[in-house]
Amino acid sequence: MIVLVTGGAGYIGSHTCVELINAGHTPIVIDNLRNSNPKSLERVKDITGQAVTFYEGDVRDEALLEKIFDAHEIDCAIHFAGLKAVGESCAIPLEYYQNNLCSTMTLCKVMAQRGVKRIIFSSSATVYSAENEMPLRESSKTGNCTNPYGWTKYMGEQILRDIAKADPEWSVVLLRYFNPVGAHESGKIGEHPNGIPNNLMPYISQTAIGKREKLSVFGNDYATHDGTGVRDYIHVVDLARGHVAAMDYLCSHKGEGVFNLGTGTGYSVLDMVKAFETANGVKVPFVIAPRRPGDLDTCYADPAKSAQILHWQATHDQNDMCRDSWNWQSQNPNGYDD
Numbered sequence: 345m346i347v348l349v350t351g352g353a354g355y356i357g358s359h360t361c362v363e364l365i366n367a368g369h370t371p372i373v374i375d376n377l378r379n380s381n382p383k384s385l386e387r388v389k390d391i392t393g394q395a396v397t398f399y400e401g402d403v404r405d406e407a408l409l410e411k412i413f414d415a416h417e418i419d420c421a422i423h424f425a426g427l428k429a430v431g432e433s434c435a436i437p438l439e440y441y442q443n444n445l446c447s448t449m450t451l452c453k454v455m456a457q458r459g460v461k462r463i464i465f466s467s468s469a470t471v472y473s474a475e476n477e478m479p480l481r482e483s484s485k486t487g488n489c490t491n492p493y494g495w496t497k498y499m500g501e502q503i504l505r506d507i508a509k510a511d512p513e514w515s516v517v518l519l520r521y522f523n524p525v526g527a528h529e530s531g532k533i534g535e536h537p538n539g540i541p542n543n544l545m546p547y548i549s550q551t552a553i554g555k556r557e558k559l560s561v562f563g564n565d566y567a568t569h570d571g572t573g574v575r576d577y578i579h580v581v582d583l584a585r586g587h588v589a590a591m592d593y594l595c596s597h598k599g600e601g602v603f604n605l606g607t608g609t610g611y612s613v614l615d616m617v618k619a620f621e622t623a624n625g626v627k628v629p630f631v632i633a634p635r636r637p638g639d640l641d642t643c644y645a646d647p648a649k650s651a652q653i654l655h656w657q658a659t660h661d662q663n664d665m666c667r668d669s670w671n672w673q674s675q676n677p678n679g680y681d682d
């Protein structure tokens with residue numbers, strides 16, 4: 345299949361391009377490079393031997409999307425493109441709503457015009473309400489999001505549900521990610537955050553390599569086994585393969601399907617620090633910092649539905665996540681800027 349991958353030069357997008365090619369599909373990438381780097385797609389070619397067709401531009405650019413759909417016989421879309429930093433979304437909420445929602449609506453408009461009615465949406469565990477019991481199932485309560493980023497994912501899901509409800513020819517899969525970490529085993533592609541990392545693993549690896557003086561652990565008085573927050577970390581390659589499995593589902597199912605992509609196991613911040621040190625033989629200095637508003641004690645998935653229906657489950661363990669993160673960071677101390 346020919347797959348339009350929006351945001352395909354990003355962390356998850358580039359890994360998904362590798363897995364799509366490995367599965368015999370052809371990705372076509374559009375990315376505005378705000379939080380990504382075109383070198384990632386050069387590395388995808390190094391890994392797979394196949395060049396990726398790339399369009400630099402914004403998914404909100406309707407004319408550019410029309411040009412892409414006219415140039416390629418696209419079968420479906422995987423929609424990664426969007427702003428994704430929780431803290432930033434609280435500072436510039438209007439930009440998040442405008443970017444994340446308008447891109448989704450513009451993409452769906454052009455897809456409908458071209459009769460391409462298969463889409464996989466990059467959603468998030470942030471759509472789940474804070475009052476749910478763990479583990480989180482697809483049937484758990486959503487809404488009451490704690491930040492604008494989460495609300496944009498919640499609203500994006502609703503837009504796609506309404507489209508599928510109005511037109512039964514649509515096939516929509518909503519994939520709710522938990523905490524992607526790790527990198528391709530080659531060390532050629534990985535997470536390259538701009539500025540101070542928003543996520544735990546790149547902060548750990550940048551501290552281990554000396555780019556950061558120390559890791560700040562936000563709170564050690566949560567109701568967990570060591571007082572630090574517990575999350576469901578999933579290897580990015582497993583996450584990418586989940587999209588390939590979702591594509592197979594799209595081809596044989598109409599309407600809307602929603603699936604968690606997680607491991608079902610929660611690790612605390614300090615668990616991850618210790619595992620990283622053990623896997624890689626390095627030290628990660630850290631300090632305890634004040635809690636961040638909106639952070640939960642514990643958040644992890646029940647991935648049983650994905651295993652049953654998508655025939656997908658995570659195969660990489662905590663050691664793999666830590667080893668591959670360090671392999672990427674140590675080979676590329678400055679990410680794609682090296």
